Amino acid sequence: MDIILTQYSGAILGPIAKLLGWVMNGIYIVLDKIGIQDIGLTIIILTMIIYLCMLPLTIKQQKFSKLSQKMQPELQAIQKKYKNKTDAVSRQKMGEETQEVYNKYGVSPSGTCLQLFITFPILLALYRVIINVPAYVNGVKGVFSNLVNAIYTTDGFDKILTDYVDAGKINNLTSKMVDFSAKDTTAVKNNIVDVLYKMPSDGWNFLQDKFGSLTDLIQTTHDQVEPMVTFLGLNIADSPLSTIKSSFASHSWLMLIGALLIPIISYVTQVINIKMMPQPQQTQTGDSSTDAMAAQMKTMNIIMPLFSFVMCFTVPVGLGIYWISAAVFRAVQQFFINKHMEKIDLNDIIAKNQEKMKKKREKLGISEEDMKKAAKIKTKNISYEASSKEKEEKLKEADEKKKHVKADSMAAKANLVREFNEGKRQEK
Template identity: 30%
Template sequence: MDWLIEPFMPIMIQALMFFYRLFGDNFVLSLALLTAIVRLLMVPLMLPMQKSARKQAEIQPQIKALRKKYAKDSQKQNEELMKLYKEAGISPMGGCLPMFIQLPIMWAFYRAIIQVLAFKPGDLFFGLGKYIASSAAFSDLVPLNSHFLWLNLATPDKTYILPILVAFTSWLQQKLSPTTSTSSGGDDQAQSMTQSMQITMPLMFAFITINLASGLAVYFIISNLVGIAIQYFINRGLPPAPQPAERASGKPKSKPSQQKRQGKSKGKRK
């Protein structure tokens, strides 16, 4: 995957170094600002994924019914599912393409953080250490000031506070995503898998950050917090998620005020 991220590496490293100098050698502030910028630039790629996930959650009862009806005829089942996706305006692979575009960018950012936390320019990968060391603008910045609060950002956090925060913020971000908030009442297997991932993924990220540089844990926490804020505003812009009863009937439930008005009109007719 290195050949995919190489074009983004110089941009990420130079941006980190620029903000590091701008904020008076404060690596955490430079990391926070660049993380926010990168995550905001990813929003146009996130929206199609979010909308696709919401639509798929809405048609889960129909999907479940088709799979049950054509359980013994996989070809017919696939044909009917594709027809259903087309009617609902869903591309089965539509949500995957933005993810594939995001991955190299986020991975390059991740690798850039590892590299700028190197103790000397020669420790940087991809030959960028030589490029930075020969740069008049950044040669005096390496090695970076990697101390923040009680942390040395180039070494693991021995207090385990950061891995715990990584797990919690990762879990909270997943809770806000449409795939988890609209999974109830749909495919039982998908629901079980979603609930399992909601626990295992945050724990996996926490485990990863136990033995890696604490600067990476800080990045994960900042990225998750920015992601939570972005997800909150995206959720406000998306149509409300259908409740299980609404999905089962395929029709939205009438609001209480509408039900009251209907009851009054029936009483007047009597």
Template identity: 35%
Template sequence: MFLTREDGMILGPVCWVLGKIFNWIYMFVGFIGNHMGITYVNLSVCVILFTFVLRGALFPLYFKQQRSTKIMSFIQPEIAKATKKYKGKTDQDSMMKQQQETQKIQKKYGVSMASGCLTSLIQLPIFYGLYRVIQNIPAYVPSMTKKYSEIVDILSTKTDYIKAISDVAGESKVSTVTMALKQMGDDPTRNQIIDVLDKFAKSDWDKLISNLDLAGNATLTSYVDQFHNMNQFLFGLNIADAPGWKLSIALVVPIVSALLQFLQTKISMKSSQNNNMDSNQQTANNMMKGMMYYMPIMSLIFCITLPIAIGLYWIVGSVIMIISQLIVDAYYNHQDKDELLAKCAEKAAKKQAKKKNPDKKSFYERMMDAQNGNVPTENSQSENINKMASSRLKSYVNPAHSVNVDSDDVTRRENVNYKPGSIGAKANIMLKYQNNSNDKGGNK
């Protein structure tokens, strides 16, 4: 049920918080509108302000990501110089050492290739929560819930109102109405009915009112006019509707969103480019080039299939990101690089000094070590076993030197088949080695 709020352990609280923020913005816009003589709240204005609030809350993370990307481009010459000796070497040991050199320099300046991961991960639940809130505005805005409840009470005075709603919804040209209708069923709850009504276009309302002969109900017609005005955007678009795979003016939203995504990625890639890139940075740069085309395509598909309000959020968000990226680039391009890097190194050193375990590797470093094979292997495990076996052999009594020990028993112990690599096998090898030495008069 759309009107039923998201109750997942992670997304539930996210939607609840975003719903509260949207409701505060809704009340703020309504308050301003009342002083301007506007009797309804335009939801497209709420979505735009909502975007500014969310982007503003996440700006410290975005700024840190963009700053880290810029610093990474500044230290590429130093990384290239340190890893030059590994150029062209593809063996695992060389790749591992090259990665360690890169990580050492990155840690020196307090930056990481994974600096943008946190921002991307945070955006996923926010994007889904935004979709749920916009798709179910009456569930998160109490004043709208109250109005829709009054409408259902008015409609319920007609015995066949559920059938009438289903018939109109089935003939609707609005894609989200069809989606909500599938959730309604034959015996719908009040929430399910509101879900369908909330997606109705003006023409759907007119048809429903006519079929139920409720044209004379002033409260109903007043609310319908309000809902129609609330969802209006440029060119008469309804922000609750999805453009769909049909030729219409609504396709302007996903097209603009895709173009801005392309521009945002291109500017970001240009900001991080450097002529002295190591192999890892070149790989990341190639991935960025792929994203420059992949992300706009994904944006286009999502904005075509999701409500126009989602596309509006993406457009405003991209504009904010582009402006912030240009500001960051302009600021750091006019800074003295050597002085800036010296400050970064000093700050990173202080941060490392405060750590209880300075040598402890970050998640990104452990991930790269695993990728390059720098993890405990069978060989390293065998070395540990050797050390343990050697320590035990210090107190191991050689049967050849034992009192009253039968020589056949010693031979029998030497010839026991131990599991390869086990402590017993290693002890047996050492035993034979010592016996041979003793047979030769102690000359090893």
């Protein structure tokens, strides 16, 4: 009977996971035809394909970064011009002049956000695929079929597997996530596959102890599964932290070192990757929001490698492999992009960007003249409101000054004359 595992069904990540799983399955089939059954290598090739597909977007982002550096002197001049001016007119004019600079270079202020919005969901979706590879890769799923059917027909299998999961022996799996009492036979067998796929190395010895009549089948299945889920001696479904614990207990020092290298290499490759990326100029602009953004970017460059270091201890080794291979591939990619960017004529890019923005506005039915008129009208309205407020403030200020005038002073006498004249006018 074919085992059809339940794939992740999230509204956003579900379709992405299915697409990644479909590509991953295709890669595995090609490797299998040449005699290679290795999920770790499949993940590395999948990573290369993902970043090759994202190459045009990466180059676009790099162009934006380069244009941003060229724009900085002009943006800083505007910020300096309106420094400490908090009135509505000044803030409006500052925004308009800043937008004019972006229009001049043909870029959008949100130009660096798109890649993050794409790469982060891919990382989350890939996590779903890696922790449940048999649900997406048919070649892996089929290896478990005979053993799953045999375990399912063994009395008391549900209690044996539930107790094993409850003991915390399997990373990223709890008894709440598996239900061996379900009436749906396919669902129960899917749960058995989940347990077998995530089974640590010593777990197969546990199976042989508990299912003595299936010893030969368990050994045969383990011999087939091990090269698939093992990369450089590490189980890709297990976490480095759990591998370190079990290796320390069994004195498997090479395995322990290998598990430690996953987060360490992840940290190092992330740092190298950031160093090779074009960095924004670290200058004090005088604008608190801009300076805060630059400081935040600098902090993120420190935190992100540390984040990957910590996370790689607890996530499956397979995700750590993706993280490392992605950083290495990005570093190689960045080397050639940097060479390419050195030869690019920025004036040519600016002209093309301006033309693109003009065409977009024309499609929306917005002309340059319409934008200028709208800006003038808005500025006039704000100027009128601001002038009215200024008059009110001046009148209040004059009233306050009158309160503090001495009774016998010339100013007090002048006020009395003015009030007398105003009274006479009102009588008429």
